Amino acid sequence: MQSMDEEAEKTGIDCPSDIVFIIDATSSVKGVFDEQIKFIEKVIEGLDIRPRVDHVGAIVYSSERKQRQKIKLGEHKDMASLMKAVDNLPFFSGITATGEALKFAATHTEGRRDNLTLNYVVLTDGYSYDIIESGARLLREVPNSVVYAVTIGEIYLRKELELITGNKSNVMIGSMSYGTVVKRIKNCEARARAQQLRDENPVELVHPGEFLSDAFSHRQSVQTNENIKKDEPAKDSVTEPTDKLPVNDCRYDVGIIFDSSGSLEKNFQTQLQIANKLVQQMPIRPNLTRVAIVQFAGKSKTRVLADFVQNKTKDQLEKIIEKSPFYSGTTFTNQALKRMALLFEASKRDNCKMKLLVFTDGYSAEDTAEGIEALKRQGITVYTVGISTDKNAGLNMSELKGMATSPSHYFDSSDFDNLLKHFPSTEYC
Secondary structure, three states: OHHHHHHHHHHOOOOOOEEEEEEEOOHHHHHHHHHHHHHHHHHHHOOOEOOOOEEEEEEEEOOOOOEEEEEOOOOOOOHHHHHHHHHOOOOOOOOOOHHHHHHHHHOOOOOOOOOOOEEEEEEOOOOOOOOOHHHHHHHHOOOOEEEEEEEOOOOOOHHHHHHHHOOHHHEEEOHHHHHHHHHHHHOOHHHHHHHHHHHHOOOOOOOOOOOHHHHHOOOOOOOOOOOOOOOOOOOOOOOOOOOOOOOOOOOEEEEEEEEOOHHHHHHHHHHHHHHHHHHHHOOEOOOOEEEEEEEEOOOOOEEEEEOHHHOOOHHHHHHHHHOOOOOOOOOOHHHHHHHHHHHHHOOOOOOOEEEEEEEEOOOOOOOOHHHHHHHHOOOOEEEEEEOOOOOOOOOOHHHHHHHOOOHHHEEEHHHHHHHHOOOOOOOOO
16 A cells, blocks of 8 residues: 555655645634635645645634644544544634734644645735734745635735735635635646656656557557558557548447536536537437436535436436536546446447547646546547636646547537537437
């Protein structure tokens, strides 16, 4: 098990992180203190609380003499005990001395691990009664650290929040920004090192969306083998999407995955509209095309809305899509991919082509390699559609194109008319 954990660290799959929350518990945030606690719990849901992966600590503060390290970094080794400790964090009341709290945090780094970034997440409204410049500078000077500032309430002082972080982009506004915090934290050095290893040793490491055979793509094809017909692609090659499917080739199992995490709230309906248009065009019948639908958000929020063996009619599928609920939460794409892989595995048909359409912004809180590999082993063609409403975060093109069978199997949401050409249609079935 230890060797597996070490390999996970080496390949950047687990992306281990150290996180310390610095929590304003003063009178000015009394009305939103409980929301701050909920925010922290939402972030923790997006982490992997294990001894060799993510460690969390918490400092609660108010006045100059009230800074307390209530949770030591790495003290809790599992999600349940950590959540209980967070629930029990106290509210102090009193005046706001954020500057002193930042100094306290900078000098209490016990438990941090070598070679890992220490992520500070400061939750406050920005209205401090003391001078924060020296405390903020001291915190930012902690070796290998990053400082984020989060405000939950409607009233806040952004200038002070930016002074805390020293970086405008590290200021998060609103209770729905927990997904962005998780994405920033899990975009760690381990994954950067893993990418460097892939670049240097393409044969040894295979990342999502990449076949091992791709590592040998620089080799010239063999011209002397007479057993290979000129018009037939090699078995291991990735066939590019064609403009139209062959006539009467309508025996398909089509999977659809919706991203229902917090970052896609404003554009959730876009996914449903595209999916409904796809369902409307396909020849959905038990002996032709069947559809399965999975929707996901946080680690415990993956739901099967329809599976292949139910043989839902076109009308039933359209109603399921129209009534799909928005969950909110963090982005656990890998959980949805693995669930969909099981649906395909449980209902395989002879002479049936399998395709999967994944809607997401590409910022999964965990590595998608396991789920993608489970799909590829079954010969499922994966299409990804980039959905984004956050102009600052945008799309994670590396993940979106990495999950797809090939980069040309990625589509922007504005190009869905072209996307639909790659799926069966009643026009020729």
